Amino acid sequence: QMQLLESGGRLVQAGGSLKLSCVVSGRSLIAYTIGWFRQTPGKDREFVAAKLWRGGSSYYAESVEDRFFASRDDDKFTAYLEMNSVKPEDTAVYYCAARPEYNLGTYYRSSDYLYWGRGTQVTVSL
Numbered sequence: 001q002m003q004l005l006e007s008g009g010r011l012v013q014a015g016g017s018l019k020l021s022c023v024v025s026g027r028s029l030i031a032y033t034i035g036w037f038r039q040t041p042g043k044d045r046e047f048v049a050a051k052l053w054r055g056g057s058s059y060y061a062e063s064v065e066d067r068f069f070a071s072r073d074d075d076k077f078t079a080y081l082e083m084n085s086v087k088p089e090d091t092a093v094y095y096c097a098a099r100p101e102y103n104l105g106t107y108y109r110s111s112d113y114l115y116w117g118r119g120t121q122v123t124v125s126l
Contacts, residue, residue: 002027002115004096009120022079022096033099033107034072034079038092050107059107086124093119
């Protein structure tokens with residue numbers, strides 16, 4: 001079983017930056033994609049970014065491309081989401097999740113992820 005714990009969410013002004021962390025325990029990150037999703041009240045969970053283990057590729061939602069950057073340090077069992085030039089519409093609860101890359105499925109579909117953190121709140125003010 002894998003446990004994930006997000007941290008780093010806070011109140012930040014529009015245009016500012018912050019970095020979320022996702023600490024993983026219980027299992028190695030090898031062969032797992034780490035995804036980042038966000039959710040606001042009344043809406044479905046939305047794909048934000050993914051960092052693959054195989055090849056190290058990163059993928060981003062169009063709304064955050066060139067502003068957000070996903071990274072991972074498997075030796076430290078930690079993944080990161082660096083958020084720059086944040087906007088009020090980035091306000092949400094952010095979740096990290098893990099999916100085994102040997103499974104069928106895709107990095108942007110939340111239902112393909114097996115393990116989830118509890119989320120961290122990011123609030124962007126004007």
